[in-house]
Amino acid sequence: MIRPPLKLIALLLILLQSACSQQAAPSLYQQLGGEAGINAITDGLLYEIEHDSRIVHHFADTDIARFRRLLAEQLCEISGGPCKYSGETMAKSHTGFNISLADFDALVEGLIKVMQRENIAISAQNQLLALLAPMYKDISYR
Amino acid sequence: MKQAMLSLVALTLLMSTSCLAGSKIIATGGATNIEGSAGGGIVPWAVINGYGSSDEWAATAFASQVGVDDFTLRSIGASISYDNNWEWSIARQTFKLDSLGGELRQDVVGVKYHIAGELLYTSAPQLSLGLQYKKHRDFALPQAIGARDSSGIDLYIAATKVLLNAVAGRNVLLNGTLRATKANQTGLLGFGTAQSNDYQLLFEGSAAILVNYNVAVGMEFKQKPNELAFANEQHWRDAFVAWFINKNLSVTAGYVDLGNIAGFANQQGYYLSVEGAW
Numbered sequence: 001m002i003r004p005p006l007k008l009i010a011l012l013l014i015l016l017q018s019a020c021s022q023q024a025a026p027s028l029y030q031q032l033g034g035e036a037g038i039n040a041i042t043d044g045l046l047y048e049i050e051h052d053s054r055i056v057h058h059f060a061d062t063d064i065a066r067f068r069r070l071l072a073e074q075l076c077e078i079s080g081g082p083c084k085y086s087g088e089t090m091a092k093s094h095t096g097f098n099i100s101l102a103d104f105d106a107l108v109e110g111l112i113k114v115m116q117r118e119n120i121a122i123s124a125q126n127q128l129l130a131l132l133a134p135m136y137k138d139i140s141y142r
Numbered sequence: 143m144k145q146a147m148l149s150l151v152a153l154t155l156l157m158s159t160s161c162l163a164g165s166k167i168i169a170t171g172g173a174t175n176i177e178g179s180a181g182g183g184i185v186p187w188a189v190i191n192g193y194g195s196s197d198e199w200a201a202t203a204f205a206s207q208v209g210v211d212d213f214t215l216r217s218i219g220a221s222i223s224y225d226n227n228w229e230w231s232i233a234r235q236t237f238k239l240d241s242l243g244g245e246l247r248q249d250v251v252g253v254k255y256h257i258a259g260e261l262l263y264t265s266a267p268q269l270s271l272g273l274q275y276k277k278h279r280d281f282a283l284p285q286a287i288g289a290r291d292s293s294g295i296d297l298y299i300a301a302t303k304v305l306l307n308a309v310a311g312r313n314v315l316l317n318g319t320l321r322a323t324k325a326n327q328t329g330l331l332g333f334g335t336a337q338s339n340d341y342q343l344l345f346e347g348s349a350a351i352l353v354n355y356n357v358a359v360g361m362e363f364k365q366k367p368n369e370l371a372f373a374n375e376q377h378w379r380d381a382f383v384a385w386f387i388n389k390n391l392s393v394t395a396g397y398v399d400l401g402n403i404a405g406f407a408n409q410q411g412y413y414l415s416v417e418g419a420w
Contacts, residue, residue, distance in 0.1 A: 101196035104263065106165050129306050130306035130307040
């Protein structure tokens, strides 16, 4: 009687499985560097806002700690990470600020600067921009 | 021409250290086409020249040269724009007849108004209406070969969209332009003919992939009328690489196929353009 090479089969299965999981594309959240990456982008963006005279005035009355937490939650959630954004809708949270196209451009430029500095792959940058760009209609001129 | 390009580069480098550009994202002002309008090399796009976003002013200056087998087209010009909605431009074209001898000059005054959509941020494309008033400065030759008028007005509507993360993780720009024109060889051979003074509705298209924030590689197609009995006129094509070095300076190089011009077949060659923006 031939004994089935159980160990060999098990090994093959494990190899196949790991090959499969390597083929599955990492989520955008992973491409951005997971929790640490999102935190770095969030802090970087806060730094850019603080040093951008074009838009910093919009944040004069902002609770920065709360804003930081909500921004990180949102970036985490839209990129497929294990978070739940707990803030208001984009439309509601920007009402009264009258965010212009130039303001929105300035923030996007700041985000690009941060992502470049963090050496995030261009395809991951573009994925994130593609997720954020449609928010323009809810954020601008309210 | 070389001097014009070099001095433009020098001026731009000089001013780029002291001059703040507008808020628009790099490359979103496009290049300047041979007629002085923001666009690709031969097609006007819906984008507004320079980097002025809402409530901001911007200015650009450009010099370009197209060299094909028997002709050389040099263009220089400038534009100002406001609010990312209005663009006013002027350009002087000098069309050198390298094989025949002599040159033809044409001036183009353009205005463009952005009516809807935002290039990057709305699902609808950016839409703009444009007008180009063209005035030939050496009309004797075009008249002798059958052109009716020394000046003409082109009207166009352009739709331009950047699709984020569209191909291999890269952003892609698509543009379609519908132009109503009476121009023969874009006006370099005058407007209308003895037989016809009708407008023609023509399509122009561009597609480019943004390799990164600073480099775009693309192609263009420009449908042309074929009205003059004197010689065939054919559609134009080009392939280009544009390098947006920073918000103050960009350089575009390309290959062009202009088909038959004034009886000279297979006019192919290079396209080179430098633009400064402030």
